Amino acid sequence: xxxxxxxxxxxxxxxxxxxxxxxxxxxxxxxxxxxxxxxxxxxxxxxxxxxxxxxxxxxxxxxxxxxxxxxxxx
Amino acid sequence: xxxxxxxxxxxxxxxxxxxxxxxxxxxxxxxxxxxxxxxxxxxxxxxxxxxxxxxxxxxxxxxxxxxxxxxxxx
Amino acid sequence: xxxxxxxxxxxxxxxxxxxxxxxxxxxxxxxxxxxxxxxxxxxxxxxxxxxxxxxxxxxxxxxxxxxxxxxxxx
Numbered sequence: 001x002x003x004x005x006x007x008x009x010x011x012x013x014x015x016x017x018x019x020x021x022x023x024x025x026x027x028x029x030x031x032x033x034x035x036x037x038x039x040x041x042x043x044x045x046x047x048x049x050x051x052x053x054x055x056x057x058x059x060x061x062x063x064x065x066x067x068x069x070x071x072x073x074x
Numbered sequence: 075x076x077x078x079x080x081x082x083x084x085x086x087x088x089x090x091x092x093x094x095x096x097x098x099x100x101x102x103x104x105x106x107x108x109x110x111x112x113x114x115x116x117x118x119x120x121x122x123x124x125x126x127x128x129x130x131x132x133x134x135x136x137x138x139x140x141x142x143x144x145x146x147x148x
Numbered sequence: 149x150x151x152x153x154x155x156x157x158x159x160x161x162x163x164x165x166x167x168x169x170x171x172x173x174x175x176x177x178x179x180x181x182x183x184x185x186x187x188x189x190x191x192x193x194x195x196x197x198x199x200x201x202x203x204x205x206x207x208x209x210x211x212x213x214x215x216x217x218x219x220x221x222x
Contacts, residue, residue: 004079005152007144009159011083013215014140016166018090021133023173025097028126029104030177032119034184036108039115041187042122045180048190048197049122052176053129055201059169059208060133066162066215067087067140070155071148074219083159090166 006070013067020060027052084144087137094134101126154218161215168208175200 031049035042105123109116179197183190 006155006159007080007083007148008086009083009155009157009162010140010148011080011086011144012156012159013162013166014083014087014137014144015090015093016163017133017140018087018092018094018137018166019163020166020169021094021097021130022100023097023169023171024133025100025126025130026170026173026177027180028122028130029100030181031184032101032122032126033104033108034181035119035122036105036112036115038184038187039112039118041184041190042119044187045183045190046122048176048180048183048194052173052180052201053126055205056169056173056176057129057133059165059172059205059212060136062208062212063162063166064133064136064140066158066165066212066219069216069219070159070162071140071143074155074158 006074010067010070013063013070016063017060017067020056020063023056024053024060027056080144080148084141087141087144090137091134091141094130094137097130098127098134101130154222158215158218161211161218164211165208165215168204168211171204172201172208175204 027049031045101123105119175197179193
């Protein structure tokens with residue numbers, strides 16, 4: 001069992017990576033709901049869509065990074 | 075029990091892969107709700123639909139990748 | 149198994165990093181929903197959007213920091 005407990009930690013961090021997809025999906029879902037209700041304003045909020053996706057995705061990638069570090073760096 | 079704890083981690087990461095489907099499903103669900111309410115605007119948001127799905131799916135695939143790495147690479 | 153329990157803790161902190169993406173996504177999602185319903189007021193709330201994202205993102209980064217400290221500093 002030498003050094004294997006970090007692999008459980010990597011799996012739990014991978015769970016966090018998947019959960020972050022809920023946040024990213026929520027941003028895109030609300031953009032689509034609003035853009036289909038009011039298509040003329042959709043273009044003006046495209047930048048905000050990508051900003052919101054980027055910040056939420058960043059946390060998911062941090063979680064992925066923790067899993068990679070736990071598997072290969074510690 | 076040599077090397078087996080990584081398999082628990084792989085299972086937990088697989089749980090994250092499944093949870094990411096909620097985020098992807100939320101994007102597609104809101105697109106469908108809006109597109110069926112306002113079909114004339116649906117074509118203009120198809121690109122956004124795929125962008126939203128891609129970003130949420132990416133996190134689920136990262137989680138799947140962690141599970142694969144835990145099973146076969148560590 | 150020397151020093152390995154901290155790695156499970158790091159994984160759990162990585163789970164928290166992913167969950168913080170839910171909060172960030174919720175802020176951006178509600179901004180987009182409101183801005184697409186009332187586009188003329190969207191510009192006046194851009195600062196609030198970034199304030200909300202920043203405070204939620206900060207907690208995710210704190211969680212990421214805990215994971216890094218557990219892996220490399222303790």
